[in-house]
Amino acid sequence: MIPLAMLAQFRALHHHLLRLIDGLDDAEYRRQYHPDLSPAGWHLGHCLWVENHWLRAVVLGDDRTTRHDARYYQPQYSPKPERGARLPPRDAQLATVAAGFEANILLLADQDQRLDPTHPLMTDHYLPLFLLQHHSQHLETLRMVMTQRALSRHRHAFHPQARLRATPVAHETVSLEAGDYPIGGAAPKAFDNELAAGNARLEDDTIALRPVSNAEYLGFIESGGYDNPALWDALGRAWLDDHPVEAPDHWRRDGRGWWYGIGLEGPHELEPRAAVHGINLHEARAFARWAGAHLPHEFSWETLARQGRLSLAGQAWEWCDNAFFPYAGFKPFPYLEYSTPWFDGTHYTLRGASRYTPAHTRRPSFRNFHTADKRHIFAGLRLAF
Incomplete structure (x- = not known):
């Protein structure tokens, strides 16, 4: 029962x-x-x-x-x-x-x-x-x-009460020592792509304590990050050529040039320290290069999340720098199409959750996955150094 x-x-x-x-x-x-x-x-x-x-x-x-x-x-x-x-x-x-x-x-x-x-x-x-x-x-x-x-x-500009101002990229980090760490979920709750659980050998790693914030991302925008081809790899430049964006998907500017956001209920102020979201993998990688960093591998992310050492995990999905792949011993369940078609080299893993994710799928082992161009999925990033 x-x-x-x-x-x-x-x-x-x-x-x-x-x-x-x-x-x-x-x-x-x-x-x-x-x-x-x-x-x-x-x-x-x-x-x-x-x-x-x-x-x-x-x-x-x-x-x-x-x-x-x-x-x-x-x-x-x-x-x-x-x-x-x-x-x-x-x-x-x-x-x-x-x-x-x-x-x-x-x-x-x-x-x-x-x-x-x-x-x-x-x-x-x-x-x-x-x-x-x-x-x-x-x-x-x-x-x-x-x-x-x-x-x-949205038809008319919203006028925020406070102007979002850029801040430098924070360098508060947590360190992961090389070693063998448990990876994967546990039945009966885990999805097939979280199994079979096992251990992964990880090298030393250093990851940001917090995800990149709205104010930090604004620094990338104001420094010309979207206009600097050196920050974008070939796929990113091709995407940007076809999609000439200048900010996250839900950001807009009023007549003064002040940024604000649009959410489920309409326009709102952008909280400076809140995790940025509305960016795709190309944008996340370009920001990381601009910051002198890179994106973490999902195993490092999961390990530090299991240890409770990642602050503000769960404000936005966090792009990882590896393609979505099957674990050793993977078996499709309860049907072939849940995970198997997406092990195609074009889908990338995201970890954590967003502010809109119900509790049922919030766990360190949960694996989200999307192609690199998706901006509508409440996704942001956390840096690795």
Whole structure:
């Protein structure tokens, strides 16, 4: 039987997902606000479909609730630009998803003893933990959608009360001595790409105590960092040529030239010491070169995070300088496409979490991954020296 605390977590997560969509009208709920993001309404229906697929079609052998929409809610078969037009009316979708979520909570409560506790996916509550984390990732993605919505709706300059001023890059660091360190997650919560857990041999390393702040990043901007080709590698220069940006994705300037940010709720002051986010790997690498540093390998990051020595971890996802790769002994689970397609040399690892990441996926071993061009993902950086 699923513990009551876990059922309460499901109910809370369902509530957050529904509440984010509830404030959108029908046109907004089906609009694609960013090329890399699905319409908000699709995320909601996808979360219900995934619950029904694993709990009902796979564990119970009953695919009546998933058969009709299988290709639509499986990303590999459903192009993002086509998803919005195919959504049902907003009110109907909200009602269907709310009822489906409630039915699945009752199923997880298992008062009728329909779920076989010996099923491989139910062992140690693996499947409920998997679904909680799946929904948490979509909740964070929905917060990206809402941020892009706020950016698209912003029409008039916001006037911050305090001007963001550049500060020098801090050189407070923590040192990692060479040695063998544990790496990876633990079942049943860990995803397949966190396994098999083992030890890694690491060399001496020195990493910044804190992630790069808004004020430090402003120093890079004001020194001409975006205009200095020496700071950008070939891929970074090519990206910058095609995307002539001058600041993080959500930064804007008023008529005085003062910077401010735009978040889920609209424009806001930029906190100088808060971790910068809204930058991609190319920008993170260019900043690191400008600062006389580099990005850390994810194993050094994980080791210091396990030791509790990284300050402010969790304000923004932190780009690491290594491609996403399988650990020794990796086995795809519970399905091939969760991690395997992304071990392609073009996806890079991010560690930590953002201020918008639910608690279910916050752990030192968790591995996020994106291609180097992504700026909408609440990502920043921490330096290594």
